[in-house]
Amino acid sequence: MIGFTMLDVDSVQAFVAIADNKSFTRAANELGSTQGAISVKLKRLEERLGHRLIERTPRLVRLSAQGAVFLQAAREFLEAHDRAVAALSSSRRHFTIGIAAHVAGPEVPTLLARLNAHDPGLTIEVRIDNSCTLLAAFDRGELDAAIIRRDEDRRDGEVLGPEHFGWFATPQFEYRRGEPLRLAALSPTCGVRAVCTRALDAAGIPWTEVFLGGGSSAVTAAVSAGLAVSTFSYRLAPVGTVEVSERFGLPPLPSSEIVLHSTLTDAKSRAALRTLAAAFKEHRSSI
Incomplete structure (x- = not known):
């Protein structure tokens, strides 16, 4: 029975x-x-x-x-x-993970909840920032793990999936070719900002920044209000915006990869991180 x-x-x-x-x-x-x-x-x-x-x-x-x-x-x-x-454990385990702002989509809380259910003895501290800042923090030993956009000069890290970028604005946004493109961009240390501004310069398209140095929420607000164009991952573009590269003759943007860096040595913490990485891969493969 x-x-x-x-x-x-x-x-x-x-x-x-x-x-x-x-x-x-x-x-x-x-x-x-x-x-x-x-x-x-x-x-x-x-x-x-x-x-x-x-x-x-x-x-x-x-x-x-x-x-x-x-x-x-x-x-x-x-x-x-x-x-x-x-x-039976006398102490809880803890690790700190950094997740890049352009990677941390709406699925992240669900993935972290799934990880907590898998390992209730683990406390996770999450830090959200741009990839360059998080990679520097990881290299200084301030983070145990980081999920970020691949740095052009680094080939290490476990690939979790591709990341494709486009130019997004509201359908009502107006831009006349020859005039400076109103661009809402992240801080100067953001790698995605560097990619999009290099692409504009290479195409000979003049541009001017609005909300200079604003965080991701300020960039999203500026674009959603119809005040500017910005670069977003296709899966994280603000609701109500559309891809406008063809409409405005903007240059294509190179794809990147999302990678996981980790220095965890504790077997149970590494197992928990593998669970998070597998769930992250699963979500991205379904997009």
Whole structure:
């Protein structure tokens, strides 16, 4: 009978990861394992329960009817296990992570909540700033990890996904070619600002900055109010704006990569960070 079946924590964890990711590969990445090992753990759990939990085809991974029933209980089982383990620890672990402002989309709070559920014994301090500032802080040892836009002079770091940029303004924004383009840009230390101003200079397009040195919220406000054009990642462009490069004859912008830098050595903290990185990759792959 199922009521007397002994559940294996690793197997239940594998099942929940597959259910959340809808992918054996992404589940394996999240758990720092391999697809083969994840499959073996799922099979072991299904055999113990006497039910198929996951239906798998070449194109689709989804919960079976029994898997859908079991999922919430499986989450509660893992949460109880984590609380029990955390209760034996005399001190909470802590790490500080920097996330670049143009990377920190609306999904970040959800990802951090998911990480907290995965490891309730971990306290995460998050710092939001531009990539250049965060990379410098990471190099000085002020951050344990950083998720930033790749620096042109650095090839280290784990790639989490591509980042594509465009020129955005409101549909009502007016610009006459030959006149200086009203540009809302971040601080002079922002790498994205440097990319867009170099592109304008190379194309021979005059420009003038408004809200000079403003933060990301000031830039968003200026663009949303129809006062200026700015460069945004396609996934983070303000609501109500449109891409205007073709309309105004603005130069294409090079794509970049989002990378993870880390100096964490504690095994449990590294596992938590892998969970965050896997979730970040999953979100970006669905865009």
